[in-house]
Amino acid sequence: MIVTVGNTKGGVGKTTLAVNLAIARALAGRDVWLIDGDRQGTAQTAISIRADAGHLPGIACATYPDGPTLRAQVQQQAAKFDDIIIDAGGRDSTALRAALVLSDVLIVPFQPRSYDVxxxxxxxxxxxxxxxxxxxxxxxxxxxxxxxxxxSTDNTEAAAAVADVPQFEYLATPIRRRKSFANAAGAGLSVLELKPADKKASSELNALILELF
Ligand SMILES: Nc1ncnc2c1ncn2[C@@H]1O[C@H](COP(=O)(O)OP(=O)(O)O)[C@@H](O)[C@H]1O
Ligand SMILES: [Mg+2]
Incomplete structure (x- = not known):
């Protein structure tokens, strides 16, 4: 399955979620390819840190901030992978547009704040x-x-606001604000790999994956 994590807004948690999803699927035995569609290359950096630290499974990762290149590469390589996770980067980029044409699912992370809604x-x-x-x-x-x-009324109100945007289905599997999501992704890890384990973070990620795949 090809999944894009995308939002034209920055700082909503796209890279954190993309890295977590890619590693979680690899831990489940899937052949995964993570594509960083953001020029800043944050997902690629996280995976390099993972590789340098020797964490297994390793994650195949490439950076294609240019839409036509991303499209051509995914079309040529897709059959080799079970799951492709694309971190489409912020802004209305050609990479994001190309990813939307290729993907089965677009996941739009957003925070329970007015600007995000x-x-x-x-x-x-x-x-x-x-x-x-x-x-x-x-x-x-x-x-x-x-x-x-x-x-939290903020969570409830933000969730309700999605009903006004008919393009989206709201998934009632929120990821909460937890240090472990930030810490894990920064170390090239998924929250599922943290020691000591963060059971709440893990179960939030697993619940989301169950809804998606
Ligand atoms: N669920 C979360 N809990 C706590 N911090 C988070 C969570 N998701 C993301 N963050 C933090 O928020 C910031 C923005 O996340 P990032 O994934 O880089 O967003 P984007 O890729 O959309 O710009 C980062 O500092 C990240 O560590
Ligand atoms: Mg990012």
Whole structure:
């Protein structure tokens, strides 16, 4: 399956989620290819740190910030992998547009804050555009850095706001704001690999994966 983690807004947790998803799928025995579509190369850096530290399984990772190159490479290599995870980077880039044409699923992480909710309309327009040239693009919005409290009104309101953006299906499997997500991804690890284990973070990631794959 080809999954793009994308949002035209930066800092919403795209790279953190893409790195976690790629490693989690590899831990489940899948052949995974992580593509960094962001010129900043943060996902690629995380995977290099992972490789230098000798963490297994290793993750195949390439950086293609240029849309036409990303498209050509994915078309040529896709059959070799079970799952391809594309971190499409911020902004309305050619890499993001190319990724939307190739992907089975677009995951849009957003934070329970007004600016993030408004920005969903931005990426919704790109989803419309992609759907005008292809069929069956599943687009899901996922709360990231959700407030840790079980009864946060900010989480509830942000989730409800997705209903106003019909391009997206809301996945009720939020990822909460937890240091372990930031720490793990920075060390090239998934939260599933942390020692000591963070059971809450792991179960949030696993619940999201169950909804997606
Ligand atoms: N669930 C989370 N809990 C805590 N911190 C997070 C979480 N997700 C992302 N972060 C932090 O938020 C910042 C932005 O995340 P990043 O993945 O780089 O976003 P993007 O790729 O969308 O720009 C980073 O410092 C990252 O460590
Ligand atoms: Mg990023």
């Amino acid at each position: 408004w920005a969903l309309n931005d990426i919704a327009a790109l989803v419309d555009e992609a759907r005008s040239v292809r069929d069956n693009l599943r687009a899901v919005a996922v709360l990231n850095c959700a407030d840790p409290g079980e009864h």
